[in-house]
Amino acid sequence: xxxxxxxxxxxxxxxxxxxxxxxxxxxxxxxxxxxxxxxxxxxxxxxxxxxxxxxxxxxxxxxxxxxxxxxxxxxxxxxxxxxxxxxxxxxxxxxxxxxxxxxxxxxxxxxxxxxxxxxxxxxxxx
Numbered sequence: 001x002x003x004x005x006x007x008x009x010x011x012x013x014x015x016x017x018x019x020x021x022x023x024x025x026x027x028x029x030x031x032x033x034x035x036x037x038x039x040x041x042x043x044x045x046x047x048x049x050x051x052x053x054x055x056x057x058x059x060x061x062x063x064x065x066x067x068x069x070x071x072x073x074x075x076x077x078x079x080x081x082x083x084x085x086x087x088x089x090x091x092x093x094x095x096x097x098x099x100x101x102x103x104x105x106x107x108x109x110x111x112x113x114x115x116x117x118x119x120x121x122x123x124x125x126x
Contacts, residue, residue, distance in 0.1 A: 008072065011080050011121040015067030018083065018118075022064055025057030032056075036107050037099045060086065067118070073126035080122040087115025 025032050029050040033039050038049050045053070063083045070076040088111070095108030 005124075007124045008126075009124075011076055011118075011125045012068045014118050014121050015064045015069070015079070015083070018064030018114075019061045019068060020064075022057045022060035026054050026061065029053035029057070035103070036094065037103045056090070076125040077122055080118055080125045084115045084119035084122070087111050087118060091115060 029045050030039065030043075032053050033045045033049055034043070038053075039045055063079065063086060067076070067079040067083050070079040091108045091112035094111055095104050098104045098107055
């Protein structure tokens with residue numbers, strides 16, 4: 001039996017982590033709304049904000065699962081490229097529209113870092 005180099009598992013691991021976090025957003029939009037400062041004064045999330053966060057969570061859960069399950073080669077490379085593009089797009093939007101500069105930097109920085117990590121993992125996708 002031939003072993004799989006550990007680095008080849010990086011895209012799959014990032015896909016699983018993305019899917020798990022994203023599923024949590026669908027269940028509890030506050031997880032993202034709070035650090036983005038998109039909650040109401042009482043800490044609750046407005047229904048329209050929750051809807052958008054759930055939509056992003058569903059997109060990201062699907063792309064994370066695709067990244068985790070796509071076969072090694074072109075399909076996995078495509079899944080990784082999509083995941084990285086989605087995160088970098090999120091970084092651009094969060095970085096230009098969230099309520100204040102510190103929040104924009106924090107949230108956009110995290111999204112960009114995750115996108116770049118996913119993009120880097122593409123070198124091990126086949």
